[in-house]
Amino acid sequence: MRATRPKDEDGFTLIELLVVLTVSSVVIGALVYAMFTTAHNTAATNAHFARSHDAQIFGNYLTADAEGAVGTSASTAHVTANGTACVPAGQSGTSVLRLGATRTSTTFGTTTVTVNYVLGTDNRLTRWKCDGTTSTSNVVGHAVADVVATCKAGTTTQACAAGSTGLTVTVTSTTDNGDFDASNAYTYALNASFRAAYAPSPTATPTPYQPPAGGFPIIALGNSTTSPSFSLSGNASVTLPPNAAVATNGYAYYQGSPSLDPASTSVNAGGACQGNKCSNLGSRYKSPAGVVGDPYYGLATPTSSTSRTGCGSTHAASPGTYAATLSISGNCVLQPGVYVLQNGLDVGNGNVTCASTCSAGGESGVVFVVTGGSVDVGNGSVAVPKYGGTNAPTMHGFVVFQPRTNTNAMSFHGNGAFGGTGASDKGIIYAPATTFGYNGTVDLNVSQLIVNDLANNGNASLDLS
Numbered sequence: 001m002r003a004t005r006p007k008d009e010d011g012f013t014l015i016e017l018l019v020v021l022t023v024s025s026v027v028i029g030a031l032v033y034a035m036f037t038t039a040h041n042t043a044a045t046n047a048h049f050a051r052s053h054d055a056q057i058f059g060n061y062l063t064a065d066a067e068g069a070v071g072t073s074a075s076t077a078h079v080t081a082n083g084t085a086c087v088p089a090g091q092s093g094t095s096v097l098r099l100g101a102t103r104t105s106t107t108f109g110t111t112t113v114t115v116n117y118v119l120g121t122d123n124r125l126t127r128w129k130c131d132g133t134t135s136t137s138n139v140v141g142h143a144v145a146d147v148v149a150t151c152k153a154g155t156t157t158q159a160c161a162a163g164s165t166g167l168t169v170t171v172t173s174t175t176d177n178g179d180f181d182a183s184n185a186y187t188y189a190l191n192a193s194f195r196a197a198y199a200p201s202p203t204a205t206p207t208p209y210q211p212p213a214g215g216f217p218i219i220a221l222g223n224s225t226t227s228p229s230f231s232l233s234g235n236a237s238v239t240l241p242p243n244a245a246v247a248t249n250g251y252a253y254y255q256g257s258p259s260l261d262p263a264s265t266s267v268n269a270g271g272a273c274q275g276n277k278c279s280n281l282g283s284r285y286k287s288p289a290g291v292v293g294d295p296y297y298g299l300a301t302p303t304s305s306t307s308r309t310g311c312g313s314t315h316a317a318s319p320g321t322y323a324a325t326l327s328i329s330g331n332c333v334l335q336p337g338v339y340v341l342q343n344g345l346d347v348g349n350g351n352v353t354c355a356s357t358c359s360a361g362g363e364s365g366v367v368f369v370v371t372g373g374s375v376d377v378g379n380g381s382v383a384v385p386k387y388g389g390t391n392a393p394t395m396h397g398f399v400v401f402q403p404r405t406n407t408n409a410m411s412f413h414g415n416g417a418f419g420g421t422g423a424s425d426k427g428i429i430y431a432p433a434t435t436f437g438y439n440g441t442v443d444l445n446v447s448q449l450i451v452n453d454l455a456n457n458g459n460a461s462l463d464l465s
Helices: 014-068 278-284
Strands: 094-104 110-119 125-131 134-141 144-153 156-158 166-173 187-193 218-220 230-234 237-239 245-248 252-256 259-261 266-268 320-322 326-328 331-334 337-341 345-347 351-354 366-370 375-377 381-383 398-401 410-412 417-419 428-438 443-445 448-456 461-463
Touching: 014 125, 014 134, 014 166, 014 187, 094 144, 110 144, 252 278, 266 278, 443 461
Parallel strands: 218 245, 218 448, 230 252, 230 448, 237 259, 237 461, 245 266, 320 337, 326 345, 331 351, 337 366, 345 375, 351 381, 366 398, 375 410, 381 417, 398 428, 410 428, 417 443, 428 448
Antiparallel strands: 094 110, 110 125, 125 134, 144 156, 144 166, 166 187
16 A cells, blocks of 8 residues: 655744744834834934024024123013014014114114014014114024023123123023923023223213214224324325215324315314314314214124135135135136135235126125235225125125224225225225225225224325215
8 A cells, every 4th residue: 555645735834923923023113113213313303403503593693782782781671762662563472681772873873773582472582673663583593481581790690780791591492392391401591791882981971973964984983192093194085975074083184285075074083183284174173073983883793614715717706714815916706795804805906806696686795804814905906896695694785894803904005996886886894993094096985984093195085975
């Protein structure tokens, strides 16, 4: 009898299936847990970066606002000094800090500027700036649970009132869903100082200048008693808009055959005129006329993390930070934007223009932020419009911004040109701690010149009309 061969038994036993299901559930569970953990960590990381970014933005605004709060107190009152509501009707929230200042415009009209920081019911912290009758806003914090402002006099904490020298603002965040959770709170503190206004006699109570109808196109902040802060000598001439004036905290020197035109212009000075032609000014020389302040005191200096080198063989340059002197001896086309010059600007026989995109949307115009070194313009030409871009809105209207920390001189000589190409392109040259030397026939096409002291001599002709 032949033995029967057993058939093949394909498939899995019940025990094998149970083992596979058990192992699979463990693996899938681990994968799902890992996915959820990764998603949660990513969200937490993104939230952390967002809050850090908010802290940087808030800190930048707060520092500038506190520095600009010259001679005023910090308060949580929700109105401006003239009683007009700074935050428009319908904007809900609680004012957590108010900073105010009396500032002067480029024509030295007095304007009350108030900044209200308001914590909304949507947990957003908004900065409202009121300048006269206009209100503008910027969101400086998201998912904010609480803001506490504490003022101090020196190192002593006190209520926010007159005599405060600085403040600390502590911000506590919410969780991502807007609910406060102490275990997951993100808290940071910002410190800022109130700074006294620049004035020639810090111990005296200054009387502000009363601006003429044409404003102050030239402001010399220096107040030396041994050297003039505004000097015209030789055949030098200055032309201003009708009914405008030179404002200086020191005295003027008027020597040789100088001229100040037109006849409706004047010099408002802090000290008596010196020189053999002072009598030619007659009643146009007003002294003592009061104290002129720095209209842009406390304005933050912009920075750039993009490193650049000179114009190079491409004869073109882009916004960024220039560690070496930006020296131009040939043609150079600048892209619109902010040029941070750590070692100054030197234009010999060069020809600098702005690219065709200079007046386009986004970035427009050029501003040289001279944080170090000097500015020297000879026979070259720098024809660029004032800055009006989106990357540094505080620089709008400037063509040169040299912060108070840079005391190096500016020299304009030869027969070149500097500034805008038309009346609407003119910008401000701001160098409050600088000696501005002008002894050539450089066509200076700017709207305002703010320096420490100005010397215009030889056959130099300075036209700000």
